[in-house]
Amino acid sequence: MQTLYNLSTHDTAANPADAQKILQQHFEQTRQLFVHLTYFLTELSRYAETDSHKRAGKHLPTYEDLHVNTKLAGNKTLWKILDETSFKDAVNKIKPQLNRELLKRIYGKLAETEVYKTYINKESRDNKEEKEILEFILDKMMLADEGFTSYMEEEYVNWDDDGEMVILLLVNLLHKPGSIDFKEIISGDKKDFAFGLLKTVIEKNEHLQTLIIPKLKNWDPDRIALLDMILMKMGVSEFLYFETIPPKVTINEYIDLAKDYSTLQSGQFVNGILDNIHKELVAQGKMQKVDFKKA
Numbered sequence: 001m002q003t004l005y006n007l008s009t010h011d012t013a014a015n016p017a018d019a020q021k022i023l024q025q026h027f028e029q030t031r032q033l034f035v036h037l038t039y040f041l042t043e044l045s046r047y048a049e050t051d052s053h054k055r056a057g058k059h060l061p062t063y064e065d066l067h068v069n070t071k072l073a074g075n076k077t078l079w080k081i082l083d084e085t086s087f088k089d090a091v092n093k094i095k096p097q098l099n100r101e102l103l104k105r106i107y108g109k110l111a112e113t114e115v116y117k118t119y120i121n122k123e124s125r126d127n128k129e130e131k132e133i134l135e136f137i138l139d140k141m142m143l144a145d146e147g148f149t150s151y152m153e154e155e156y157v158n159w160d161d162d163g164e165m166v167i168l169l170l171v172n173l174l175h176k177p178g179s180i181d182f183k184e185i186i187s188g189d190k191k192d193f194a195f196g197l198l199k200t201v202i203e204k205n206e207h208l209q210t211l212i213i214p215k216l217k218n219w220d221p222d223r224i225a226l227l228d229m230i231l232m233k234m235g236v237s238e239f240l241y242f243e244t245i246p247p248k249v250t251i252n253e254y255i256d257l258a259k260d261y262s263t264l265q266s267g268q269f270v271n272g273i274l275d276n277i278h279k280e281l282v283a284q285g286k287m288q289k290v291d292f293k294k295a
Helices: 002-009 016-057 076-082 085-092 100-111 114-118 127-142 148-156 159-174 188-203 205-216 226-241 247-261 266-283
Strands: none
Touching: 002 016, 002 085, 002 100, 002 188, 002 226, 016 085, 016 100, 016 127, 016 148, 016 159, 016 188, 076 085, 076 127, 085 127, 100 148, 114 127, 127 159, 159 188, 188 205, 188 226, 205 226, 205 266, 226 247, 247 266
């Protein structure tokens, strides 16, 4: 959707090869955002040890300075991530630039919470609790901090669009360390689908318009929100050329995208047009769908 929108704002005709390069760049931006978010969480979790060394090195350290609890730095889930080759390689290649003052400030707030104090005061390590404390740090300390979200927005222009997705990826990683390859966070099947849909919308553009424009009735096609037209073309492409995707799934997906990214009326508008086209295609016997559960 973002790639098609960017291409639609250019004067030159969209080229499938160039479009795929742009889409690949979007994928890479998302991957870098994911690596950076994960890296910040791991460095924040390890800061207990860093803080311990700093306090012990004071000229006149207090008893508390010499006895900082560093349990979090040895978190089992944390170290499963840190030991992943793909994570280490991604960090070495991308070299995320952390705001150390921000990291230190968030750690200071974390150290004052009852959740953190309860965690470090337990000598035993429970796998569930190891995951839960990292989720707490991510959700309640990082994402709830305006300074952190502002920092991510400044570092990554795609934070608003991709932030929710990469957060979900990171939560899944905490539950299943080793389940995500940091070199390629989007699976081959999903990439193939994305490239295929992009290519189809570009190559079948004129045909898609012949199906959509007659359904606009009193609407002037030139006055319809550009994003709405793009979403409708994507939806009709799925109807016609992606046989394993159920039409109901397609319609619901594009209603949600229209609501999230376009105008207040777009969800209802896109729903009406896609539903109309779907019924017509079914009546004409042009919906060649297969049972996606068997496919």
